[in-house]
Amino acid sequence: MATIERKNIVITGGSRGIGYEAARLFVEQGHRVWVLSRSEVGYSGIRWIGCDLSDHASVESAAMIIRSEVERVDILLHNSGYLVNSPFDSITPEQLVASYGVNVFGPFWLTQHLLPVLRGAHVVGISSMGGISGTSKFPGLAAYSSSKGAIIPLFELLQEELGASHVLSFNILALGAVQTEMLSAAFPGYQAPLSAFEMGKYVVDFCLNGHKYFKGKVLPVSVSTP
Ligand SMILES: NC(=O)c1ccc[n+]([C@@H]2O[C@H](COP(=O)([O-])OP(=O)(O)OC[C@H]3O[C@@H](n4cnc5c(N)ncnc54)[C@H](OP(=O)(O)O)[C@@H]3O)[C@@H](O)[C@H]2O)c1
Numbered sequence: 001m002a003t004i005e006r007k008n009i010v011i012t013g014g015s016r017g018i019g020y021e022a023a024r025l026f027v028e029q030g031h032r033v034w035v036l037s038r039s040e041v042g043y044s045g046i047r048w049i050g051c052d053l054s055d056h057a058s059v060e061s062a063a064m065i066i067r068s069e070v071e072r073v074d075i076l077l078h079n080s081g082y083l084v085n086s087p088f089d090s091i092t093p094e095q096l097v098a099s100y101g102v103n104v105f106g107p108f109w110l111t112q113h114l115l116p117v118l119r120g121a122h123v124v125g126i127s128s129m130g131g132i133s134g135t136s137k138f139p140g141l142a143a144y145s146s147s148k149g150a151i152i153p154l155f156e157l158l159q160e161e162l163g164a165s166h167v168l169s170f171n172i173l174a175l176g177a178v179q180t181e182m183l184s185a186a187f188p189g190y191q192a193p194l195s196a197f198e199m200g201k202y203v204v205d206f207c208l209n210g211h212k213y214f215k216g217k218v219l220p221v222s223v224s225t226p
Contacts, residue, residue, distance in 0.1 A: 007031045008070050009207070010114065012053055012106065013080030014046065015039040017180035018126070021200025022077065022207075029204075032070070036062050036110075037080065053080050054101025056109055063113030073117050075207045078107040078125045078151075083182050084143040096143050103147035108154065118168060122211040123158070125151050125172040126203070129222050132174050136225050141186065148174075152218050159216030169211035173203065176222020186226070193224050 007026075014023035014035030020043075026033045027045035035041045036051040047069075051062040066073065082102035084095040107125060111118070129135050131148030138145075155170040162168050177183055177192035178199040184190075202221065210219075 004030055007074040007208070008034075008072060009075040009077065010034045010036065010066060010073050010110075011077040011079055012036045012051075012110065014048075015041050017182060018175075018178055018196045018199050018203060019077070019079035021197045022079065022203045025200055025204045034066055034069075053106030053110070054082070054098050056105070059106055059109045060113050063110060066114065067117050071117060072119065073114055073121055076111065076114060076118065076121055076123045077203070077207055078110070078123070079203070080106060081126065081128075081148075081182060082144070083141075083185055085140045085186050086143070087140060088142045091143050099143040099147045100150070103144070104150045104154070107151060111158065115162075115166065118166060120167045121169075122207060123155070123168060123170045124203070124207050124210070125155050125170070127151055127172050127174040127218065129174050129176050129220060129226070132218065132220065135220075138186075138226060144186075155218070156216050163215060169215045171206075171210055171214045171216070172218040173206060174218055174220050174222070175199065176220070177224050177226045190226065 009026050009031050011023050013019040015037035023033050023035050034047045036049050041048040049062045052058045080102050082099050084099045128148040130145035155172050159170040178194045179192040180196050
């Protein structure tokens with residue numbers, strides 16, 4: 001059997017859904033995996049760090065723990081997502097702050113605090129088809145889709161600012177519908193064409209190899225609307 005190069009991989013939101021499947025697959029392939037989420041992850045081989053991505057102090061402390069445990073992170077997968085499904089006129093300040101906190105500020109601060117150990121890394125953001133300009137939009141998702149959109153120019157900018165100096169690749173996967181708890185909350189009753197396992201497998205492969213083909217790019221990964 002061919003031996004693989006063991007990578008150090010940090011994943012946010014690996015407690016369920018796509019992130020959990022991706023984290024499990026990375027572990028099964030022999031990589032070292034740190035998962036940041038609020039709920040504990042008990043899967044053998046995953047190093048879970050409790051973290052609320054919408055809280056700067058929590059993100060900074062999680063990053064410091066990782067930096068004390070490893071000299072280099074090869075893959076940083078910003079997978080955590082926070083859905084608000086609510087009519088525009090009912091969205092509360094708490095919902096808007098939580099949405100941007102998890103979907104935009106969390107990836108911003110985590111990347112900044114891990115920067116000293118990110119040299120040569122592939123930084124992958126998980127956005128949504130609704131975050132891309134010109135795609136189908138759905139009522140109720142103003143906070144969610146706009147925050148998912150905000151991370152796209154952020155990653156393009158980071159590719160310009162840090163790509164050469166820190167040897168980094170920043171790419172975004174903008175996902176279509178995947179059968180998870182979040183999808184059921186966004187589109188009750190809708191059956192997605194892909195399972196969390198199927199998308200997790202694609203995300204894992206992209207994290208390991210996508211930087212050879214893409215830098216500073218956003219890729220639509222979708223076979224359906226939504
Ligand atoms: N499913 C889809 O159809 C779809 C479509 C487009 C994009 N996406 C994106 O794909 C990614 C994965 O979504 P999913 O469908 O797998 O969702 P999911 O099953 O609902 O999982 C969401 C993950 O995000 C984490 N998270 C939420 N709030 C957090 C917080 N404050 N701090 C840290 N982590 C937090 C959760 O962990 P804790 O609750 O334990 O903290 C959980 O592990 C998300 O970025 C989502 O926006 C999904």
